[in-house]
Amino acid sequence: MGQITLEKVTKAFGEVEVIPPLDLTIEDGEFAVFVGPSGCGKSTLLRLIAGLEDVTSGAIRIDGTDATDVPPAKRGLAMVFQSYALYPHMTVRKNIAFPMRMAGLSQDEQTRRIDQAASVLNLTDYLDRRPGQLSGGQRQRVAIGRAIVREPAAFLFDEPLSNLDAALRVGMRLEISELHKRLATTMIYVTHDQVEAMTMADKIVVLRAGNIEQVGSPLDLYRTPRNLFVAGFIGSPRMNLIEGPEAAKHDATTMGIRPEHITVSTTEGAWKGTVGVSEHLGSDTFFHVQSSIQKEPITVRAGGEVDLHYGDTVYLTPEADKIHRFDQKGLRIE
């Protein structure tokens, strides 16, 4: 079991309030991702849940029991750190055994769980090595192994993939998702990378300056961003945000349209423009089109093999039912 509830939690460092009163529930078995730009308080929030920081006010409940003043060791949570935080003087086996040793588990049980974790994580051949002799990906697996063997109520991940190279990151992302499906344990995952959030999460919590901007499933956030910040943050490449007369036509201060919801034509359309830089990804092409409706270029997604070149004239048409409208305060208009 691992339902985690935050009730009016706040955190201040001296005079500076980094988390204003915040309520949030993460259901048992859920994969929740905290996402936001750096300095938005997502790591602090995770550390509050872990117990590594004390809340200034409010309460944290784990499975309904008040855990606000419970020390980290007693909360039954396991954490994977950005730097892996392995014990450099211990072998992989001892690293993984450490939490069980602290819990006073029998030697047989320790061995059983280590072997099991090692086979799940492909670490069997490395059990007698030290962390210094492992690659980044292997170290990350050891850190996960150390978390698994505790059979925790929930796993906490603090930007666990940011020290890995791009190819490895995609692989580990899948492994962690796979692990979540298999263990069906609550996982809370902190990242600044919205792609990680979109691909892994059951529930995304978008944070800015300690405030929750929106909570929802990846597709909820993609389809109906509650405000301009979420609209701009979720989705890659980001949504085109257009102000001025074009937006006014739709009774909005700002209108948003995603690059994939604009059709491109060489003959006719709503907005005339000139093709600027284009990014060819093979499957897709992203064109940055300079149009008359605003200064910033509009990003458009087209098929992989569209024959358009720098300087060509094109016409863009937004799909009417995919237009997002925002008011003066930047809030969504339904």
Add this chain to the structure above:
Amino acid sequence: MARAVTTQRKVTNTVIAWGVGLLIFFPILWTILTSFKTEAQAISDPPLFLFFDWTLENYAIVQERSDYMRFLWNSVIIAGGSTVLGLVVAVPAAWSMAFVPSRRTKDVLLWMLSTKMLPAVGVLYPIYLIFIRLGLLDTRGGLVIVIMLINLPIIVWMLYTYFREIPGEILEAARMDGAGLREEILYVLTPMAVPGIASTLLLNFILAWNEAFWTLNLTAATSAPLTAFIASYSSPEGLFYAKLSAASTMAIAPILVLGWFSQKQLVRGLTFGAVK
């Protein structure tokens, strides 16, 4: 880009380095040489370098007059005791300053160091009186305490520097893994800081071994260490150079051997954190 170094420059630098090294080592070498001369040869003019009648008589006389082993044993107890006691006090102090610093931590560290700026003789009188009151005069226990206190700022500073190098996340990981404060210090922090603790121990032992001001002033006969043993041969009258040299050689020999075998550890300790 690496700087190109000419052979000529290398040779010059090597010669200079050896020259400076020998200059520093010369007094010790001279003391050792003198200890094998007769008293007459020890003061001969011009001085004799290697070609004299090598003799062991000074060592024999010194050993006959004073019981070397007793002084040696006192030195071991005082240096060892103050080092161990210092570590027991300094590890928790350095831990708290490195991992749970307060706004005043830097001030406390500087304040501790500032005690080293006061000439020791400035507090001799009060400490002497306290020692009389407490019956600690000429006891090994008293010296262990005083020398521990004298060197404590250095131990705390060194350990603090080492502990600062240990990433806080690893200790947090230990906390998440269920370790209490005791387990955290015992199983995670200390093993990771072993190189640092070892060089701190070593340096402190050497400093305590060579400490002369307090050992000379606070001891008489029963608890006098090797520094007092040397001093007893420095006499204003009579011919004592060779015997003094023999006594000095005997006093520094153990620490010289210890230093020789642990020089790697010492150099690492003293330059730790200087380069990443």
